[in-house]
Amino acid sequence: MTQGAAEPKKVLVCVHHRLTDAKxxxxxxGGRRIAELLTAEVARRGLPIPVELFICFGQCERGPNVRLAPGGVFFHGVTAERIEEIVVAISAFLEQPAEGR
Ligand code: FES
Known part of the structure; x- marks a missing residue:
């Protein structure tokens, strides 16, 4: 990456699935369902941002987790009812200037 180039914006959805109930x-x-719903809604609105699957932010107790990266809002306890709220935040995030490196 060229020095000074901004990291591309993206939506990260944790879909990590542990096989035991220990943690x-x-x-x-329901992280994978959240990813599907967000991907569909971002596409329906034509928002120019990828929705990517992610494996563990280390916030497992607070999941399902969604993060706008780099440096955007971190959503916890996401349900299907919060998709609209997140898409509104994505729209605002896209209007912010990109962070330089
Ligand atoms: S499993 Fe999603 S943050 Fe750890």
Whole structure:
């Protein structure tokens, strides 16, 4: 990457799914469904940002987790009812100037 270039903006959705119940995971709490809903809504609105699957932010107790990167809002306890809220935040995030490196 060229020095000074901004990191591309993206939506990260944790879909990590632990096979045991010893510790919670976003995947076990519906993270993959959240990723599908967000991907569909971002596409429906024509928002120019990728929605990417992510494996663990280290915030497992608070999942499902969604993060706007780089440096955007970190959503916890995401449900299907919060997709609209997140898409509104994505729109605002896209209007912010990119962070330089
Ligand atoms: S499993 Fe999603 S933050 Fe750890």
């Amino acid at each position: 919670p995971s976003c995947g076990a709490r």
